[in-house]
Every structure is written in C-alpha cells, then in structure tokens.
Amino acid sequence: MHSSTLLILLLGLMALAYHFGRKRAISSAGGIARINTLHSLPAYYGLYAALWAGIPAMLLMALWSGFQNEILIAILKSELPPSLMDGLSTGQVGLMVNDIENLASGAIVSGSVTPEMQAVADRYAQLQRFADWAMWLAVLAIAVGGMGYAWSRTQPRMRARNRVENIFMVILVVFSSIAILTTLGIVLSVLFESLRFFQSISPLEFFFGTLWSPQTALRADQVGASGAFGAVPLFTGTLMVSAIAMLVAVPIGLMSAIYLSEYAPRRVRSLAKPTLEILAGVPTVVYGFFAALSVAPLIRELGMSMGFSVASESALAAGLVMGIMIIPFVSSLSEDVINAVPQAMRDGSYALGATQSETIWRVIIPAALPGIVGGILLAVSRAIGETMIVVMAAGLAANLTANPLDSVTTVTVQIVTLLTGDQEFDSPKTMAAFALGLTLFAVTLTLNVIALHIVRKYREQYE
Amino acid sequence: MSTTVEAMGQRVGAMSAAELSSRPDSRATVGDVTVANPRMVCREVDVWYGSKQAIKGVSLDIGKNEVVSMIGPSGCGKSTFLRCLNRMNDTIDGCRVEGSIQLDGQDIYDKGLDPVPLRAQVGMVFQKPNPFPKSIYENVAYGPRIHGLTNNKAELDALVEASLRKAGLWNEVKDRLDQPGTGLSGGQQQRLCIARTIAVSPEVILMDEPCSALDPIATAIVEELIDELRANYSIAIVTHSMQQAARVSQRTAYFHMGDLIEVGETNEIFTNPRHKLTEDYITGRFG
Ligand SMILES: Nc1ncnc2c1ncn2[C@@H]1O[C@H](COP(=O)(O)OP(=O)(O)O)[C@@H](O)[C@H]1O
Ligand SMILES: [Mg+2]
Numbered sequence: 001m002h003s004s005t006l007l008i009l010l011l012g013l014m015a016l017a018y019h020f021g022r023k024r025a026i027s028s029a030g031g032i033a034r035i036n037t038l039h040s041l042p043a044y045y046g047l048y049a050a051l052w053a054g055i056p057a058m059l060l061m062a063l064w065s066g067f068q069n070e071i072l073i074a075i076l077k078s079e080l081p082p083s084l085m086d087g088l089s090t091g092q093v094g095l096m097v098n099d100i101e102n103l104a105s106g107a108i109v110s111g112s113v114t115p116e117m118q119a120v121a122d123r124y125a126q127l128q129r130f131a132d133w134a135m136w137l138a139v140l141a142i143a144v145g146g147m148g149y150a151w152s153r154t155q156p157r158m159r160a161r162n163r164v165e166n167i168f169m170v171i172l173v174v175f176s177s178i179a180i181l182t183t184l185g186i187v188l189s190v191l192f193e194s195l196r197f198f199q200s201i202s203p204l205e206f207f208f209g210t211l212w213s214p215q216t217a218l219r220a221d222q223v224g225a226s227g228a229f230g231a232v233p234l235f236t237g238t239l240m241v242s243a244i245a246m247l248v249a250v251p252i253g254l255m256s257a258i259y260l261s262e263y264a265p266r267r268v269r270s271l272a273k274p275t276l277e278i279l280a281g282v283p284t285v286v287y288g289f290f291a292a293l294s295v296a297p298l299i300r301e302l303g304m305s306m307g308f309s310v311a312s313e314s315a316l317a318a319g320l321v322m323g324i325m326i327i328p329f330v331s332s333l334s335e336d337v338i339n340a341v342p343q344a345m346r347d348g349s350y351a352l353g354a355t356q357s358e359t360i361w362r363v364i365i366p367a368a369l370p371g372i373v374g375g376i377l378l379a380v381s382r383a384i385g386e387t388m389i390v391v392m393a394a395g396l397a398a399n400l401t402a403n404p405l406d407s408v409t410t411v412t413v414q415i416v417t418l419l420t421g422d423q424e425f426d427s428p429k430t431m432a433a434f435a436l437g438l439t440l441f442a443v444t445l446t447l448n449v450i451a452l453h454i455v456r457k458y459r460e461q462y463e
Numbered sequence: 464m465s466t467t468v469e470a471m472g473q474r475v476g477a478m479s480a481a482e483l484s485s486r487p488d489s490r491a492t493v494g495d496v497t498v499a500n501p502r503m504v505c506r507e508v509d510v511w512y513g514s515k516q517a518i519k520g521v522s523l524d525i526g527k528n529e530v531v532s533m534i535g536p537s538g539c540g541k542s543t544f545l546r547c548l549n550r551m552n553d554t555i556d557g558c559r560v561e562g563s564i565q566l567d568g569q570d571i572y573d574k575g576l577d578p579v580p581l582r583a584q585v586g587m588v589f590q591k592p593n594p595f596p597k598s599i600y601e602n603v604a605y606g607p608r609i610h611g612l613t614n615n616k617a618e619l620d621a622l623v624e625a626s627l628r629k630a631g632l633w634n635e636v637k638d639r640l641d642q643p644g645t646g647l648s649g650g651q652q653q654r655l656c657i658a659r660t661i662a663v664s665p666e667v668i669l670m671d672e673p674c675s676a677l678d679p680i681a682t683a684i685v686e687e688l689i690d691e692l693r694a695n696y697s698i699a700i701v702t703h704s705m706q707q708a709a710r711v712s713q714r715t716a717y718f719h720m721g722d723l724i725e726v727g728e729t730n731e732i733f734t735n736p737r738h739k740l741t742e743d744y745i746t747g748r749f750g
Contacts, residue, residue, distance in 0.1 A: 266556070344593035348656070350554060352606040352663055353583030362605065367596045 003065060006136055010061070010143055014054040017147045021049025024154045040161035048160045049150035051167050057143035064135045072127050073097060076120065084116055100124055190441065193434035200428045201229045206435060208232065212398035212409075214418060214429050229432055231439070233398040237315065237408030241394055242383040244319025244404060245326055249383075250376055252323075253330025260331070261338045262360055280328035288392035291321035296393055303405055311407035313395035319404065322389050330379045337371030337458065338364060371458040377451035381444040387412040411436050493738045494727040498526035498714075502667060502697040503548060503585075508562035510543050510552065517543045520562070521723040523716055525667065530689060530698040532708035532729065535718035536744065541701040544718070545669050548699065549585035550578040566667070583610055586660035590672040592652035594644035594659075599636050602644040602655055603627060606663035622662060630658035631688050650681020657688065661696075668692065670700040674707065686711050705745060709733050717741045 025045030029038045038045070076097065085093060096117075103113060103121035154160075198206070209230020256276070260269055296317035303310035310316075341364050349359040365372075395407035396417060418433040501524040510518035517540045525531050525548075533541045543552070550571060552558045564571050571581055583606065594602050603623045606612075613619040623640075627633040632654045636647070644655050653673055660668060670689070674682040689698060689711045702708050708715050708729060715732040717725045717740070725732065725741040736742040 342593070344589060344591060345595060347551065347554070347587075347589060348593040348595065348659075349605070351549065351551060351582055351587035351589075352609065352659065353579055353581070354606075354609050355579050358609055362609075363595050 003061065003132075003135075006061065006139060007058075010054055010057055010139070013057075013140075013143050013147070014050040017053035017150065018046035018050040020046075020147075021150055021154060022046030024049075024151060025156075025160070028154060029156050038156050039159050044160035044164050045154050045158070047164045048158075048167075049147060049154070051164065052146035052150040053143050054146075055167070055171075056146050057139045060142050061135065061139045064138070068131050068135070072124065072131060073101075075127065076100065076124055079123070080120065081116060084114075084120070104128065187441070190434050190438050193431050194438040196426075197428060197431035197435045201432070201435075205229060206231050206432075210400050212414070214414070214432050227429060229428065231411070231436065233400040234409060234411045234414055234436070236400060236402075237394070237398070238384055238410040238412070240315050240402070240404060240408055241319045241322060241390060241410055242380060244316060245322035245383045245386075246376070246380060248320055248323025249326035249330045249379060253327045253379075254334050254372065256327070257331040257334035257338055258360060258365075261335045262356065262364070276328040276331055279324075280332070282325075284325060284386065284388040285392070287321050287325045288388045291317050291389050291393035295321050299405075308405055310405045311395065313393060313407045314405050315394060315408045316404040318390050318394035321393060322383055322386055325386070325389065326379050326383055329382060330375060333375030333378065334368070334372050337368045337375060337455070340371065340459065341367045368458075370454050374451040374454035374458065377447050377454070381447035381451070384447075385412065385440060385444050387416060391416050411440050415440075492522065492723045493725040493741075494732075496522045496524060496723070496726050498524045498529070500527050501525065502527050502567065503699075504563075504565040505547070506563045508544070508547060508560065508564060510540070510547060510561075511559045512543075512555070513557045517721055518547070519721040521718075521721075523723060523726060525697050525699055526714075527697055528693055528695075529714060530693050530700060530712040531714045531716060532712035533699065533701045533716045533718060534703070534705060534708050534744070535724075537703065538720075539718040540721045541718050542671050545587075545671055545699060545701055548667065548669055549582045549587055551582070551587060553578055580610075583663040584665055585667045585669060586663065586665035588653070588656050588660055588668065588670040588673045591676050592649055592656050594647070594652050594655050596643065596645055598641045599627075599644045599647070599655060600640040603658050603662050606659060610663055612663065626658040626662040627655075629661050629692070630654045631684065631691075632658055648681070650677045650684060653677060653681070653685055654688065657685075657692075661692075665696065667697045667699065670698065672701050672703060675703065682707070705733065717744060719744075 022042045022045055025038055025042045026032060026035060029035055035042065077093070080093075084096065088096065100117060100121045101124065103117065104125040206229050209228065210232045211228040211230045212233050213228040215227045256272075260272055264272065292313070296313060299314055299317050299320075300310045300312055345363050345367055346359055349363045354362070390410045390413050394410055394413060396409050396413065397407050398409050398414075399406050401408060415433045415436050418429060418436075424430060503525040505524070506522045508518055508521045509516060521544060523531075523544075533544065535541055546552045546555075547560050547564060548571075550560075552560055560572060566581070566584065570576070571578075571585075595605065597605070600623055603626050604619055607619060607622050613622055624633060624637075627636065632651060635651060636655075644652065647655060653676070657668075657673075673689075674685050677685065686707065689700065692698060700708075700711065712729050714726065715729045716723055717732065717736075717738070719740050725736065725738045727737075732741065733745060736745055742748075
C-alpha cells in the first residue's frame with residue numbers, strides 16, 4: 001500500500017478522465033459531425049477533466065503525506081501510558097517516540113523493548129495503517145469528485161481551452177513561486193543568523209578588525225577563551241587569490257576568445273570550443289587537488305630554488321589554478337560579446353583597408369568592451385565565491401599579508417572550517433559563518449547585478 | 464597573364480559587336496562593356512560560393528569620372544560582383560573568384576598583391592550605414608590613422624574636415640565632432656560612411672544600395688553627393704531603384720541570375736533596351 005501506487009492510480013484516473021471528458025464533449029455537441037459547435041477542440045475538454053481529476057487529489061495527497069506523521073505522533077504522545085513517561089526529560093521522550101516509530105516499522109531499536117513499548121508500537125502501527133487507508137479513500141474520492149465536476153461542467157459553450165490555459169498558468173506560477181520563495185527563505189535565514197551574530201560581535205570589529213581567530217570557550221576559564229572575529233585578513237586573502245586568478249584568466253581567456261571568434265578556421269573552432277567547455281565542466285575539487293598536489297609543490301620548489309621562502313599552501317598556487325578554472329568562463333562570455341559585434345563593423349573596417357588585427361583592436365574590442373567588462377565582473381564574482389580550490393590549496397592561516405607566496409585564507413574557506421565537524425549552533429563561532437556568507441552574498445550579488453546590467457545595455461546597443 | 468587578358472578583351476570586344484545584338488535571347492552581354500579611359504577592367508569574371516556559381520563570365524569596364532549603376536532582380540549577383548572589385552569576397556568563407564580584374568592596369572587578384580591596401584584604393588559604402596561606435600571625428604580619422612596619411616594632429620584635423628565637407632556633412636556636425644557617429648540620423652550616418660571612405664583618398668568608390676535604408680530626402684542628398692563625387696572618383700553603384708540609376712549614373716549594367724545581360728548608356732538602356740530580359744525588368748514585367 002505504498003503511496004507511489006496511489007500516484008500511479010491517480011495518473012490512470014487522469015487518463016480515464018481525459019478519455020471520458022473528450023467523449024462527453026463530443027456527444028454533448030451532438031456527435032463528431034457537429035464538433036464545430038464546441039467552443040474548444042474536444043481534447044481540451046479531456047485535458048480539463050484530467051486536470052480536475054488529478055490536481056486537487058494530488059494536492060490533498062501532498063498535504064496529507066506531509067502532516068500525517070506529525071499528527072500521528074501527537075496522538076501517540078497524548079496516549080503514552082504515564083508509566084513509560086516517568087521521570088523522563090522531553091529530550092528522552094523524543095528519543096523514546098523515535099524508538100517506538102522504529103519498532104513499529106520493524107527497524108532495529110536502540111534500547112531494550114518493554115512489553116509496554118511494544119503495545120504502544122502496535123497501536124502506532126495500527127494508527128498508521130488506518131491513516132493510510134483514509135488517505136487512499138480521501139484522495140480517490142476527491143479525484144472522482146473532480147472528474148464528476150468536470151463532467152457536469154462539460155457542455156458545448158464551456159470555454160475549455162481558456163480554462164486549461166488558466167490552470168496551466170496557475171501551475172507555472174506556483175512552481176516559480178517555489179523557486180523564488182526558497183531563495184528568499186535562504187537569504188532571510190542567513191540574514192537573521194547574521195543579525196544574531198552581530199548582537200554578540202560588533203559589526204565594527206567584524207568588518208574592520210584585523211585579527212581572525214574564531215574560537216569560543218567551552219569553559220569560562222579556558223586558555224585563549226575569547227575569540228577574535230576581525231574578518232579583514234579573510235577579505236584581503238579572498239581579494240588576493242581572486243586577483244591572481246583574474247590576472248591568469250583575463251588575458252588567456254580574452255586572447256583565446258579573440259582567436260576563436262576572429263582567426264580560427266572553422267575546423268579548429270569546432271575542436272577548441274568543446275575542449276574549453278570541457279575545462280569548464282571539470283569538477284572544482286579536481287582542480288583543488290591539482291592545485292594542492294601539483295602546483296603548490298611546484299611553486300614552492302621554484303621559489304626555493306630562487307631563494308624565496310614559499311609557504312606550502314600559497315595564495316599564488318590557489319590563484320593560478322583558480323585562474324585556469326575561470327578561463328573558459330571568461331573566454332566563452334567574451335566570445336559571445338565579440339560575436340555580437342555586427343559583421344557590418346568588420347566589413348566597414350576592412351573596406352577602409354584595415355588589416356584583421358587593426359580591425360580587432362581598433363573596432364571590435366572597443367565595441368565589445370562594455371560586454372567584456374561585464375563578463376569579467378561575472379568571472380570575478382565566480383572567483384570570490386569559489387570554495388573547493390581554496391579549501392584545498394590556500395590554507396587556513398588568516399595572515400594579513402600582501403605576499404602571494406604566503407599562505408592566506410579566504411571567506412569561503414573559513415565558512416567551511418567554521419561549519420564542518422560537530423558544532424553548537426548558537427555560538428558566535430558558528431554564526432560567524434552566516435555573517436561571512438552574507439557578506440559574500442552581498443558582494444557577489446552586487447557584482448552580478450552590475451555585470452548583467454552592463455551586458456544587457458551592451459546587447460541593446462546592437463539590436 | 465596580360466596576354467590572356469588582352470585575348471579575352473578582344474573576344475569580348477568582338478562579341479559585343481552587331482553579331483550579339485542579333486540574338487537578343489542569348490546570355491552573352493549585349494552592348495559595349497568597354498570604355499575609352501577605363502579605371503577598372505573586368506574580364507570573364509566567375510564567382511562561386513562553394514559549388515554554386517553566383518557570377519558567370521562577366522566583363523565590364525569602369526571608366527574614370529563616371530558612375531556605373533548595376534541593376535537587376537535581387538539575388539542576381541550585383542553585390543557579389545561589386546565585392547570582387549575590392550576583394551571583399553576574400554573575407555567570405557568558400558568564395559572563389561576567377562577571371563581577371565585590373566585596377567589601372569594592375570591585376571588585383573595577382574598572387575603577390577596585398578588586398579589590404581587595395582581596399583583603400585577601392586573604397587566601399589554599404590547598404591546599411593555602418594559607422595563605428597566611435598565619435599564622428601574618430602570615424603573619419605580611422606582610415607587616415609591606419610594608413611599614416613597625416614603627420615600631425617593639425618593635418619589630421621584638416622583631412623577630417625575636408626572629407627566631411629566633400630561628403631556634405633561638415634555643416635551639420637562641425638559642432639559635435641566628439642559625439643558618437645551612431646547618434647546621427649540614417650542619412651547622416653551614410654554620408655559619414657562616405658566621408659570615412661573619402662578620407663583615405665580612394666580612386667574608385669563602390670556603393671551597394673547606399674540609399675535603400677534612407678528616407679527620400681536623405682536619398683536625394685546622397686544622390687546629389689554622388690554626382691559631385693564623380694568629378695574626382697570612379698563610382699560603381701548597385702541600386703534596386705531604376706529611377707536612382709537613371710538619375711545618378713552615366714552607364715547602366717543589367718544583371719540577371721549571375722549573367723551580365725546588357726550594358727549601355729543609361730538613357731539608352733532605359734529608353735531603348737535591346738535585350739528582352741532588360742526590357743522585361745525595366746518595364747516592370749519582371750523582378
Ligand atoms: N556569403 C554567401 N554565401 C553563399 N552564397 C551567397 C553569399 N552571398 C550571396 N550568395 C548567393 O549569391 C547569389 C547572388 O547574391 P548577391 O550578390 O547578394 O545578389 P544581389 O546583391 O544581386 O541581390 C545569391 O543567389 C545568393 O544567395
Ligand atoms: Mg545585394
């Protein structure tokens with residue numbers, strides 16, 4: 001009696017509803033021959049009936065499955081014999097309810113099973129069976145009811161086509177609201193946690209403090225009990241790694257975009273473009289160990305041989321590899337804007353006796369510049385938000401340094417370290433992650449908005 | 464190469480005699496394709512796009528100080544032929560040009576000849592005005608800068624002004640040279656493009672339907688300009704308007720499906736076409 005069986009049954013009902021809705025529409029018109037007296041094509045009456053049969057029933061099913069357990073457990077708790085509850089804290093009661101649920105479903109139980117518990121579990125299983133049956137009945141009743149409603153409404157003048165259109169619109173609106181509301185929910189939760197963080201740590205310290213040492217005491221008398229939450233070293237670390245990445249990605253990406261869009265023969269382009277796109281598809285964790293295991297040691301050895309002292313996890317290594325990761329991003333965005341410059345510009349320049357490179361540097365690039373800048377800003381926001389590479393290659397030490405050979409840490413790395421492992425969810429240490437996340441979100445959002453605005457403006461120019 | 468060109472020239476010359484006009488349905492050119500003092504000489508030009516032939520054995524001269532107009536139904540190859548004259552077809556993938564085209568006696572498809580400077584000698588104005596997204600000044604200064612035509616800013620200023628004057632645009636833009644060329648009206652943009660072309664001192668100017676995107680008043684201004692330019696340049700203009708061809712050109716060439724059907728004095732062509740296809744087109748029975 002699984003609920004997926006019910007779902008399949010519902011789909012079957014919808015198919016039936018479609019069939020009969022269509023049939024009824026035709027017969028209400030007075031047969032196939034008089035079909036043009038119908039407002040809409042018969043299929044729309046069928047769809048109308050199917051939607052009425054399916055959607056309310058599915059909604060009910062979703063709601064029911066969502067709340068059934070909650071309600072059953074509430075009933076269970078109210079019925080628990082006092083002998084079982086004796087001297088237990090709420091937490092322990094919760095554990096016991098958990099045990100009972102597991103017992104009822106036949107899973108292994110943590111404690112020993114008393115006959116009393118077994119009785120409660122049996123009762124729970126019984127309730128569950130009952131609720132399942134009730135759901136089946138209710139859902140099928142609603143489905144049949146919906147079908148009947150559509151049946152009774154079907155007559156030649158009913159505007160089935162418009163109705164179906166409206167229903168689809170409502171469905172689409174609902175789904176897009178889910179997407180938007182989820183985003184909103186995430187942002188709000190980050191915002192509220194950050195506000196809680198800023199109640200214990202002043203924003204002034206967070207945004208301008210230069211010492212980052214995020215630990216909180218487990219005992220009041222512990223050594224080094226007070227944490228320091230000055231995020232400036234994180235910001236500078238992030239900036240440095242991103243800047244190095246852009247120094248790598250912008251020239252290489254831009255040049256390859258120019259080559260691909262202006263010079264490359266069609267055959268080369270058809271090979272090189274997918275290759276670059278593969279580069280974009282490599283999981284960042286792969287770049288991460290490439291950075292940590294190959295590039296970082298290489299840079300260290302190189303630096304040592306030239307007499308520099310290089311940290312084994314340097315900003316340079318992380319930045320270089322991140323730059324490589326971003327190349328396809330820069331190049332495909334730049335290529336798009338370069339291709340968007342109309343051929344007429346190139347023709348105009350060639351017709352004046354300009355060479356290809358004169359045309360590119362004096363006409364195409366200046367014309368595409370706003371779009372290219374927009375693309376670069378998007379890439380910067382990618383770099384700032386990138387996590388895996390820096391986690392693996394940039395290190396954890398929050399050094400405030402301008403030396404790319406030193407180890408630095410970034411906002412994303414710190415968020416990861418703050419939240420991995422067992423954490424209390426109300427210490428400033430954990431909540432600092434939310435404040436960092438919020439800052440990161442604000443910065444990348446701003447960058448994206450500006451970049452998209454520039455790119456859009458640029459597109460309009462050539463429409 | 465030159466001997467074959469001469470041979471071809473003789474053949475065409477021979478063909479353009481009475482013998483040809485006596486069979487007006489044939490696809491060989493009716494009328495005299497040569498002029499007394501030619502600037503450009505095209506002989507037996509074939510153009511292919513891939514395996515599709517767009518121009519079939521076209522021979523035509525463009526004389527000094529004359530405006531030649533090319534008319535014909537769309538898709539007949541007027542633009543293709545025009546683009547052969549400054550080797551703009553080189554930029555099109557899969558386009559192949561055969562035959563001979565000379566500018567002042569020099570074969571422009573010669574292996575050793577660089578098409579880039581050629582395009583400064585044979586300038587081109589396009590159907591849709593295509594000013595660069597730069598200031599009006601920079602639009603005109605673009606060519607001279609590339610070719611190093613001036614030695615200092617003052618000379619460049621003078622050249623820009625002279626070009627804009629010749630294009631009849633100076634008085635309209637002299638106070639806003641630093642504003643974007645794309646902000647001008649369509650007709651002004653087209654005259655800016657003509658000024659830009661003039662600035663590199665070409666000998667021949669090719670115009671591909673230069674007025675088709677313009678309103679009647681702007682068209683009249685550009686037509687007047689073309690007539691003035693004739694004093695210093697040779698001009699080949701593609702147009703879909705027979706009135707325009709009649710107004711601006713001294714000779715007219717009628718193209719049909721890749722063939723050059725008939726060439727002659729403009730008023731001759733329009734009053735007394737010799738070929739059946741030309742007559743059909745001109746009287747509006749076709750195209
Ligand atoms: N870039 C191109 N690639 C392939 N075929 C082309 C190209 N340009 C033009 N053609 C073809 O060549 C023929 C002549 O075109 P075109 O010279 O543009 O004609 P017109 O300017 O007289 O209207 C047409 O059949 C057209 O489809
Ligand atoms: Mg054309």
